[in-house]
Amino acid sequence: MSSKIYFQKSGKVNVRRQLVNLSTRLHHRLAPKHAKKVAMKVLLTPERNKRPTPVPEGLVRQPIMTSEGMIMTYSLGEGPTWVLGHGWSGSATQFFPLMVHIAAAGFKALAFDNPAHGESEGQYGHLPGFVRALDGVLDAQSSIAGVIAHSMGGAMVLESQHASLVGKPVLLVAPVLNYTDNLISAVEHSGYSMKLFHEVVDDIAQAYQYPLSHIDPAAKLAQWQGKVVIVHDRQDRFAAFSESELAAHNHHVTLIATEGLGHGRILQSDQLRQGFDLLLA
Template identity: 60%
Template structure:
């Protein structure tokens, strides 16, 4: 259900959205505690990504433990590691095409399912949990980090982590959400869901993890990162706003590759992304992309 909320970006007023707004506001007013519990399950339970994607030959799976439960990791190849992080309602399998390219280039491609996603444990997903899962993978499964690749909310996760192993490494950000709070409120409001009830859910997560949403500032993180960052973003992306990536392109050390007609997810299997990895992993300058 949550994906139908978060990925509904049509933005037009309709009877269904009005009905959701009236129903959730009334529920919150009549039974606030029960409404908050129900809303937490509805809003923070991602759909488990399922696609008939053939796993690359030689792919190895390993479970690591984190404060968010067991995390499933997937590795391919050998050599220094490129770490890959997916977004909301995604999974490591979305990276299989890129993982094969990474392995063929003399690196280890290491992807993982975020908490409550794929084959990892957990029911509720959120940014603080994503960051804790990422830090556990970095701590337990990565020795020689060559760079990172992330998609959608996974980009926010990578930028938010303060793990020492991420300092100065190249980053390849695909369809990043660089206005995390505004984007979150935009899509929830567009669904018709009660914003006051949504705010109650957010406050509960903030208090549990001591992680205020207002502190999330991806543009500031981009500006402070010492390694080269390449953003690959489709101009027609309806979920992650392309204008935010264009704004980030003005920052020192950030390069933007624009695509067209690929949307938010198909871009992960695009030739543009594969070429961007080739260039970044070979430490080529932005002018060569």
């Protein structure tokens, strides 16, 4: 359900949005506890990616226990480890083609399903949970060579304070660098009650000690000590290309701009593999 909110943007005022706004505000007024329970399900439940994906030969699946429950990992190849993190309503399977390329270059590629995604445990998904899951996966590694992340996964990586990430190269694919503004804008455009939204967000912030106001991937990127490459499509409808362009202009960031690949197909692109090779150069 939530993907229809976060991935369906339109500047037009429509009847459906007005009905959503009226119904959710009325529900909240008449039955606040039940309304918040429903809001959690609507706002925090991603779509689990069930698209059939060819599995690379030699792929190893291994569950890892974290503070967010069991997180499923998928590894390919041997050598220094590159960790790969997906975005909202995605899964590790999106990285399989890139993992083949990474393994062929003499590295171990380790992707994982975030909480409530793919084959990992969890009922709800949100950025604080993503960060804790990533930290749990990193805790299980002896060392890492670098990290790759797509969409909301980019915010996850930049927000993490894990020691193993310090100074490491990072490849960001269609990152949502203006995460908080983008999130609020998406919910506003859906018509969903903003009061309900903020109540849900405040509950997560209290549980994780992670206020929404503290989330700022763009600022964290400015402080990143390692090499950074961003691969982003100019026509991306879900993550603002202008934010990546600004980061490349203001910081030590190499931007590879694509055309016509959008937010998802970019994960299968030659430019993405070129971005990884550039980090190795």
